[in-house]
Amino acid sequence: xxxxxxxxxxxxxxxxxxxxxxxTTREAVKRALAAQGTQIPPSLSEDAYFNFVIATAIxxxxxxxxxxxxxxxxxxFRWRWAFWYVLVLMALGGLNAIFNAVSxxxxxxxxxxxxxxxxxxxxxxxxxxxxxxxxxxxxxYGPWAMKRPGQY
Numbered sequence: 001x002x003x004x005x006x007x008x009x010x011x012x013x014x015x016x017x018x019x020x021x022x023x024t025t026r027e028a029v030k031r032a033l034a035a036q037g038t039q040i041p042p043s044l045s046e047d048a049y050f051n052f053v054i055a056t057a058i059x060x061x062x063x064x065x066x067x068x069x070x071x072x073x074x075x076x077f078r079w080r081w082a083f084w085y086v087l088v089l090m091a092l093g094g095l096n097a098i099f100n101a102v103s104x105x106x107x108x109x110x111x112x113x114x115x116x117x118x119x120x121x122x123x124x125x126x127x128x129x130x131x132x133x134x135x136x137x138x139x140x141y142g143p144w145a146m147k148r149p150g151q152y
Contacts, residue, residue, distance in 0.1 A: 001137055001145050002075045005086050008130055009072035012093070012123050013065035019116050020061040028111045029053050075144075083143035087134050093127025100124050 029050050033040070040049045071089050074082025100121040104114065112120075137145030 001133060002078050005090070005130055005134070006072040006075040008123070008126055009068045009075065009086065009089065012127070013068035013072070015119065015123065017058075017061055017065045019112065019120075020058055023112050023116065024054050024057045026050050026054070032111055078144050078146070080143050083134070083138070087131065087138070090127045090131035090134060093124050094131050097121060097124035097128055 033053075040046055044052070068089065071082060071086045075086050100117060103112075104117045104121060134145075141147060
């Protein structure tokens with residue numbers, strides 16, 4: 001269970017960061033702003049604004065990738081406190097499957113190719129399955145499905 005959770009979290013972190021870096025381009029930001037009707041602030045040049053938006057998006061995803069890597073390390077070392085942290089990450093990943101399904105259906109509004117959205121959906125479904133597995137394990141055996149202290 002621990003290795004599966006660590007592998008899933010590490011794969012999600014690398015994939016999401018890679019997809020964000022690869023597909024958050026100047027053209028994608030321009031399309032997103034045009035679709036939302038957002039105006040570029042008059043105090044910024046177009047280049048400065050696009051660079052700020054791209055850097056903010058990558059920093060945002062990098063922060064959450066770091067949180068997932070922390071969970072992967074905690075899962076690998078079977079830290080007890082990390083079980084609950086990873087359980088919450090898996091629950092959030094499972095909930096994200098709903099939002100990704102909507103993005104796939106409305107792929108014209110998304111800034112990512114459909115193939116990227118499908119892979120994200122598969123990762124979210126795997127997170128939901130991992131959440132269920134972890135929940136069953138904690139109910140039956142305790143964190144990381146280890147025997148409870150004092151039981152043999």
